[in-house]
Every structure is written in structure tokens, then in C-alpha cells.
Amino acid sequence: MEKDLVERVLAAAASVVGSGAISANGHGNVSLRVPGAEEMYFTSAPSLKGLGADGIVRVGLDGTLLEGNLPPIQGAVVAMHTAMYQDHPDVGCVVHTHSPFATAHAVAHRPIDCWIEALAMFGLADGIPVADYAPRGSEQAVANIRRAVRPGVPAVLLANHGVLVFHRTPDLAVLVGGVVEEAAQAAINARTMGGPVEIPADMRVAALQRAMAFDTAGTKTA
């Protein structure tokens, strides 16, 4: 395996852990597309916490293990990663976690709407859908994910399971995973006060416009 790619997967996994958008046991997996090849590097350990180079495997996008040791529990979810690379040529990283608040929505089969402005700023202005349940990584589960995923929306909740995020780069995938978890947590808290309220469509555009204006102005120093 290429050392550089292994290190990038390890860095992405550490970034997921660092983001806090992960369950206490660290269950989840991260994969990176191998540029120019029909392959991905995939985390094969049960937890993303304390992951080492021996916890990375190389897998073909047809699901064939090419290098490394892939335990059954991780092997079972390979197909939901490969499906995202097959369906979305622009996707370079897939992250799957059981981040607690987003998974609570997944368990309740409740989509996440645009309740916080970060969703509008980072490509999730139309919310995050829920893919129907089927046993993890099964043909039916992957078909359900494919049916639920909306064009251009880089995340989907997996009913009774967790969250799947897929984006161009690891940084963006981790960022989106964090935003999804933040929105889910805020909504659950808001339900004690009458429930979350969606941001109106024109204000979602306004939030993005303001974010871009500050982006373009750059960091100010005094």
C-alpha cells in the first residue's frame, strides 16, 4: 500500500474522532478513493480511535479485497462505500459513523431539515434524507441508500444504523459529518421547546451569501 495514502486515511480517521461526531466506542469507517484507480483505502478496525497502519486495507471498487486483513464486521459494510464511489465520480472520501444525535434521527426515521445555518452554508440546505433500513451493507441496504441520496447532497442517514457522508475531500466529509451531528443535536434539544424551526429558503441563500462574503474578505488582522 502507498504510505502517503495510508497516512491520509489515518489523518482522516483521526479528524473524525477529533470532530466529536462519533459514538463513544468510535465505531465507524473511513475510505479514500485511490486517484486514477478503481480502488479505495478503507479502515478495517472496529473503531476509528487509536487506528494504526495495520488497520487499513486496499479494496477494489468491485468489493474485492486487494491487500490487508478485513474482519467480517468491517467487510460487511464495504459495499456502501464502493457504491458512493461508483455513483459519484467527484467523491474522494466516504465516512460512516454512529454519531449519537444523527443516529438518533436515523433510529427514529426522521430526516434532518435545514434547522441551522451551517447546513445552508455547506451544501445541505435541503436537509439530510433517511435511507430505509436493511441489514448493514446488504444489497438491499445499498439499494436503499442509492434511492435516498439526493443529487449534490453529500450525506444520508441510515435508518436504525448511523450516518454516511461522502464528499470530494476528507476535510469536507469530516466537516459535513460535524455539521449533520450539530444540527441533529440542536433539533433534539429544541424538541423540549416545541421543536426545531426550518430556516426559510430565501434566508438559506442569504446565509450562504453572507458566508461567502466573509470568506472572500479573508482573515482580518489588527
Add this chain to the structure above:
Amino acid sequence: MPKIIIAHKVEDVDRWLGYKAERAAVLSPFGSDVTDHVSMDGHDDVAVGLDVADVAALQAAVASPSPELAAAMQRHGVVPPLTFLIEK
């Protein structure tokens, strides 16, 4: 202000057109009079025109997009590479 055309392919022209207001919002810090153009023969080629105050800043932003810009590009179905054309 020079008029710039940014040409590229998209995953789906109708989807891309659906984000007209959002695209104008995303590009508003770089310039004004944002206009969308699509291929007349139904191809997946599109172009965005706008009057740009700082061309270098726009090129730099697209070359190394912020998370917000990268997310918008994915959402709108922008397919790299992007070609910049300037009015002469």
C-alpha cells in the same frame, strides 16, 4: 470591470439551473450581473457570466475553494475543469 465567462460541464443542466439564486449568492462577493448560459444543443456544457472586480481573486477562490464554495459546486453538480474566458 471585465466581464468573465466561467465554462464547465455539469452533472445535470436542469439541476444546475435550479440553483440560479444560490449561484448568484455564492458569486456575489466576486462580481455582479451573474448570468447563466446553457448549451443550445442540449449538451451538459454551461457557462456563468459576471462582471468581476478582481479577476485574480476569483481565479484563486475557484482554484482553492473554501468549504462553502466547494459544497456549492458539489450541490450544483459542477464538473471540473473550469475554463475562464475574459472579454477583450
